[in-house]
Amino acid sequence: MNTTKVVMVGHVDHGKSTLVGQLLHLTGSLPEGKVESIEESCRSRGVPFEWAFVMDAFSSERDQNVTIDTAQHWMHHEDRQFVIIDAPGHREFIKNMVTGAAQADGAIVLLAANEGVAEQSKRHGYLLGMLGIKQVVVAVNKMDLVGYSQSHFDALENEYRAFLKDVGVDVSEFVAVSAKEGENITSTSDALPWSKQTLLGALKTIKPVSEAFGQALQLSVQDIYRFDDRRLIACKVEQGKLTVGDEVAIYPGGEKTKVASIEVWSAPEKTTAVAGESIAITLTNSLFTERGNVITAARAPLVSQSIATRIFWLGSNDLKTGRRVKVKVGTQAVWAQVTEVENVTDVANLEKQDRASLGKHEVADIRFELEQPLVCDSHRQSLALGRVVIVDGYDVCGGGLILSSGEPKAAGISVTDWYQLNGHFGGVLEVPENRRVCGQLQKELFALGIRSSVCDRSSASEVANSGVLALVPSQAGGRLMIYGKKSFHLTLKERIPTEIATHLRG
Ligand code: GTP
Numbered sequence: 001m002n003t004t005k006v007v008m009v010g011h012v013d014h015g016k017s018t019l020v021g022q023l024l025h026l027t028g029s030l031p032e033g034k035v036e037s038i039e040e041s042c043r044s045r046g047v048p049f050e051w052a053f054v055m056d057a058f059s060s061e062r063d064q065n066v067t068i069d070t071a072q073h074w075m076h077h078e079d080r081q082f083v084i085i086d087a088p089g090h091r092e093f094i095k096n097m098v099t100g101a102a103q104a105d106g107a108i109v110l111l112a113a114n115e116g117v118a119e120q121s122k123r124h125g126y127l128l129g130m131l132g133i134k135q136v137v138v139a140v141n142k143m144d145l146v147g148y149s150q151s152h153f154d155a156l157e158n159e160y161r162a163f164l165k166d167v168g169v170d171v172s173e174f175v176a177v178s179a180k181e182g183e184n185i186t187s188t189s190d191a192l193p194w195s196k197q198t199l200l201g202a203l204k205t206i207k208p209v210s211e212a213f214g215q216a217l218q219l220s221v222q223d224i225y226r227f228d229d230r231r232l233i234a235c236k237v238e239q240g241k242l243t244v245g246d247e248v249a250i251y252p253g254g255e256k257t258k259v260a261s262i263e264v265w266s267a268p269e270k271t272t273a274v275a276g277e278s279i280a281i282t283l284t285n286s287l288f289t290e291r292g293n294v295i296t297a298a299r300a301p302l303v304s305q306s307i308a309t310r311i312f313w314l315g316s317n318d319l320k321t322g323r324r325v326k327v328k329v330g331t332q333a334v335w336a337q338v339t340e341v342e343n344v345t346d347v348a349n350l351e352k353q354d355r356a357s358l359g360k361h362e363v364a365d366i367r368f369e370l371e372q373p374l375v376c377d378s379h380r381q382s383l384a385l386g387r388v389v390i391v392d393g394y395d396v397c398g399g400g401l402i403l404s405s406g407e408p409k410a411a412g413i414s415v416t417d418w419y420q421l422n423g424h425f426g427g428v429l430e431v432p433e434n435r436r437v438c439g440q441l442q443k444e445l446f447a448l449g450i451r452s453s454v455c456d457r458s459s460a461s462e463v464a465n466s467g468v469l470a471l472v473p474s475q476a477g478g479r480l481m482i483y484g485k486k487s488f489h490l491t492l493k494e495r496i497p498t499e500i501a502t503h504l505r506g
């Protein structure tokens, strides 16, 4: 059974824990005797019963052997299984969301009817939008405090729906509930006869992302194993369905081949695999594959040496032009340089800041130049390949969405197209300032069948993006900024004149 992960977000005290407690209770997902024992201890202490106590007791027991800072609760209903993530600390919650630790299929946003749309309700809405969480249900809670008024609910729905639309979140359902009274949670309520849907009904519209997302096949390569003569490619089906005999292409190179077999550890061979499964495959011909490669069928991913992203920044040092960080997408990690910072936005009030550096807890559109081709996708096409995590040193310090390939669109020729024409990827090689050395190097590269061009730093990315190795005379000394496959990099290092090689890093 496929589990659906749903994150519960909302302003402090709007009733998240109470709602999770009721949901688990009414669906029979709580361990037997749990509620009774909390009721008993409330009675003996003379305090009113709170569902939040149940949730707290429940998670502190389990958290001792779980190293996560969000409380995860399992819920079953009929043929569906959910994990509900109740996020206590706002800070930690945002970090988990951004890094994908709480990679949720969908979200329930809670609003207290008597307080309305709070600052944090907006912040959370914004974050859901920028993290590409597309399945969102809004629960308007504490309806008992506003006399279960339909007009009150309608006004809140109109206000919040409009805000969310502005930040790119299309809410599927707005539901009126009272978590405390248990109204309209799992069954229709006499107090809310005008409500179109129960919370459970709305929750069931949230599907695992792997099912909800497009059907275009995408496999990410985790590792390669050699087994008595065969090369097994361990990979995860990120989306779509794979069948033995399928014609596929391996990116970044885009080489075409066929799937010869699908194998699962200690299980009989099978002929199909679907989204979410980890499998190993063999191919009909032995093409070069490595961790980080992406295998697709009908639709090609983006392969690019520059990307346009929207980043939520968590780092203590500002992110600005020229900064070098590591960009991670799925199993790939590449060095990248920030080349543009635009639309810096304060998430609290959505105001655009008039500066080009990104501070902690701000969002901006960032363009990165990458040191080697990255296989990725727009977040609208793929969750697995459309999200980035930014690492500085050993720290995760940001994350966000890939908007598009950052390359100029005009020519419409991709990195993969150039690779297929040239037999190598483009790159940037900084060489110590010396035109003669550049010329000598170009001759060596020519003999190796590698196209290169001597140019300025300012045009280097463009040259590299056209599949050519840009040779940039540089005072700073040599650094191989962008290169193709490891084998190409090594050959290059061996053949280039030693006076340059000694300056090379990377
Ligand atoms: P934090 O975890 O601190 O952010 O709060 P929370 O969102 O988990 O809220 P919690 O469930 O702890 O509820 C906060 C208070 O609101 C408690 O006193 C609840 O009893 C009360 N409450 C929750 N839901 C309702 C409701 O539907 N009606 C009324 N009247 N009170 C509610």
Ligand code: MG
Residues within 6 Å of the ligand: 016, 017, 018, 052, 088
């Ligand atoms: Mg709580």
